[in-house]
Amino acid sequence: MSVRLETPVEPASAGMPPRASSGWAALAGVVSFVAWAGAAEAAAVVTGPGGSPLLAVGSAVIDLAPAAAKDTMVGLFGTGDKVALGVLMAVVLVIVTGLAGVAEQHRPPLGRVVFGVGGALAVAAVLTRAGSGSLDAAPAVIGTVVAVVVLPGLLRRLWRWRLSTTPGWAAATEPTPPLGGAPVERRSFLTAIGLTSAVAVVVGAGARVINAGRADVAALRDGIALPEAAVTAEPVPAGASLDVPGITPYVTSNEDFYRIDTALRVPSIDPAEWSLRIHGLVENEIVVSFDELLALPLEEHLATLSCVSNEVGGDLIGTALWLGHPIRTLLARAVPTAGADMVLSTSEDGFTAGTPLDVLTDEGTDALLAVGMNGQPLPQEHGFPVRMVVPGLFGYVSATKWVVDLEVTRFADAEGYWTPRGWDALGPVKLESRVDVPASGTSVDAGTVPIAGVAWHPHTGVARVEVQIDEEPWVDAQLADSVSADTWVQWVHRWEATSGRHTVRVRATGADGEVQREARMAPAPNGAEGWDEHQVTVR
Ligand SMILES: Nc1nc2c(c(=O)[nH]1)N[C@H]1C(S)=C(S)[C@@H](COP(=O)(O)O)O[C@H]1N2
Ligand SMILES: [Mo]
Numbered sequence: 001m002s003v004r005l006e007t008p009v010e011p012a013s014a015g016m017p018p019r020a021s022s023g024w025a026a027l028a029g030v031v032s033f034v035a036w037a038g039a040a041e042a043a044a045v046v047t048g049p050g051g052s053p054l055l056a057v058g059s060a061v062i063d064l065a066p067a068a069a070k071d072t073m074v075g076l077f078g079t080g081d082k083v084a085l086g087v088l089m090a091v092v093l094v095i096v097t098g099l100a101g102v103a104e105q106h107r108p109p110l111g112r113v114v115f116g117v118g119g120a121l122a123v124a125a126v127l128t129r130a131g132s133g134s135l136d137a138a139p140a141v142i143g144t145v146v147a148v149v150v151l152p153g154l155l156r157r158l159w160r161w162r163l164s165t166t167p168g169w170a171a172a173t174e175p176t177p178p179l180g181g182a183p184v185e186r187r188s189f190l191t192a193i194g195l196t197s198a199v200a201v202v203v204g205a206g207a208r209v210i211n212a213g214r215a216d217v218a219a220l221r222d223g224i225a226l227p228e229a230a231v232t233a234e235p236v237p238a239g240a241s242l243d244v245p246g247i248t249p250y251v252t253s254n255e256d257f258y259r260i261d262t263a264l265r266v267p268s269i270d271p272a273e274w275s276l277r278i279h280g281l282v283e284n285e286i287v288v289s290f291d292e293l294l295a296l297p298l299e300e301h302l303a304t305l306s307c308v309s310n311e312v313g314g315d316l317i318g319t320a321l322w323l324g325h326p327i328r329t330l331l332a333r334a335v336p337t338a339g340a341d342m343v344l345s346t347s348e349d350g351f352t353a354g355t356p357l358d359v360l361t362d363e364g365t366d367a368l369l370a371v372g373m374n375g376q377p378l379p380q381e382h383g384f385p386v387r388m389v390v391p392g393l394f395g396y397v398s399a400t401k402w403v404v405d406l407e408v409t410r411f412a413d414a415e416g417y418w419t420p421r422g423w424d425a426l427g428p429v430k431l432e433s434r435v436d437v438p439a440s441g442t443s444v445d446a447g448t449v450p451i452a453g454v455a456w457h458p459h460t461g462v463a464r465v466e467v468q469i470d471e472e473p474w475v476d477a478q479l480a481d482s483v484s485a486d487t488w489v490q491w492v493h494r495w496e497a498t499s500g501r502h503t504v505r506v507r508a509t510g511a512d513g514e515v516q517r518e519a520r521m522a523p524a525p526n527g528a529e530g531w532d533e534h535q536v537t538v539r
Contacts, residue, residue: 028154029101032147038200040143041207049211051136053122060125119144161185217268230297239481244452246437252318271385280407283335301366308394313532323372345400354416391486392459394427424526431457433508440534452492461485461511467493497538505533
């Protein structure tokens with residue numbers, strides 16, 4: 001921070017300047033708070049409405065307030081209690097931040113400390129909200145940084161104005177006396193106050209409108225009761241999960257599921273307004289609404305989804321229980337015409353993916369128009385209300401979130417978003433394996449040490465996993481159960497570790513006999529290759 005501190009406090013002997021300005025300093029404090037709120041709200045547009053700190057603070061106040069206080073509020077204000085809370089919070093915040101302005105003027109950096117403490121409380125409020133992620137702390141932090149910069153900036157102008165109206169005293173305390181004189185300094189301060197407030201209010205209000213719209217979609221999502229599946233998945237067998245601390249869970253929770261998309265702002269789609277159009281090289285163009293989709297027989301399918309950008313050893317992969325309707329039955333209704341070989345899916349925000357038509361129409365491939373993920377409606381960032389999930393294909397050619405359009409076309413005539421950007425038009429997921437434990441670079445005690453992780457080749461399946469310590473011969477790891485070829489499998493090798501530094505590496509063999517190749521390949525243009533290896537020190 002490059003704010004120059006011109007301390008308004010002089011030794012008592014120099015005396016205070018005659019013009020009291022606490023009112024203006026308090027205004028500077030309040031305006032800094034307005035800047036805090038505007039910046040935080042704007043940041044929440046990017047991070048998601050869960051990071052909007054004022055709402056989180058309000059909710060935290062409601063949660064923390066003793067029952068008696070709540071009853072009093074409801075008793076006094078009835079259903080207007082939320083509005084009353086807002087007014088009460090605003091009054092408290094104006095008083096506190098006004099005092100912070102005065103404090104900063106008399107005892108810098110006390111006012112900034114007040115903002116810092118307030119910012120920390122706001123971060124705590126945001127992070128203790130249900131379903132919040134660490135990114136949700138960003139708006140409160142950004143807002144606090146803005147306030148801590150704005151406050152001394154405003155007070156510096158106020159200080160110069162005060163000096164300019166106090167001849168003699170000014171010269172004694174400031175090396176370079178203000179030049180333009182009182183009217184100029186006064187205008188400089190008032191302009192800064194006015195501009196800061198105006199920008200903060202306009203930006204903040206605009207951002208609030210956007211965030212409120214998204215919060216509404218969150219409420220709509222909460223109100224959805226997904227129908228029972230017509231085809232239910234077998235429960236995940238206990239034998240799919242190895243008892244090894246630190247191994248990746250077999251089913252990835254929605255909170256932990258990786259997220260990749262080009263959306264700066266997560267699309268907000270009201271399911272009542274959603275529809276999917278299937279058109280192009282088809283005999284019958286069809287349009288399906290959300291209610292119509294939910295009325296069709298839904299199927300559950302556990303499938304592993306991964307990103308083509310995943311590095312060897314990377315974590316852009318997860319397994320979830322998807323609930324949806326098979327895309328093939330809708331395509332059968334549309335009746336693709338001869339010559340069609342691709343379905344170009346488009347999302348509400350313009351992303352596209354080109355998926356081979358024969359994969360989508362294949363009886364043996366559970367390609368879904370998914371509405372549910374792990375028993376819940378799709379989370380907004382994972383495609384609410386409807387996305388595609390196609391076992392065996394990387395996300396960029398198949399897993400369109402917020403999908404609204406399927407055009408039956410030809411690879412010769414159309415391409416998905418990533419194809420002209422250097423990625424292959426076809427994106428089958430490769431055979432891969434990953435070491436989860438021991439984490440690379442860690443130390444373990446000599447003795448039996450489980451080396452464990454996951455291996456996958458969605459829609460083909462994994463037949464074997466082998467582990468190699470240093471340059472010793474490869475040994476078979478023990479494979480856990482897997483639900484189907486569409487899901488990954490956990491593996492473990494119990495290693496008799498001897499002291500020293502060791503390299504452990506893994507390779508898998510697919511159910512089709514393919515053995516994972518050693519040569520390292522970067523993710524572009526069709527997925528990373530190579531053996532994952534970890535350096536381990538044994539004590
Ligand atoms: N609308 C939209 N859908 C998209 C993308 C996107 O950028 N926009 N990215 C795709 C990619 S590259 C991947 S790997 C998967 C990731 O899905 P997830 O975020 O639910 O894990 O979504 C796919 N669907
Ligand atoms: Mo991806």
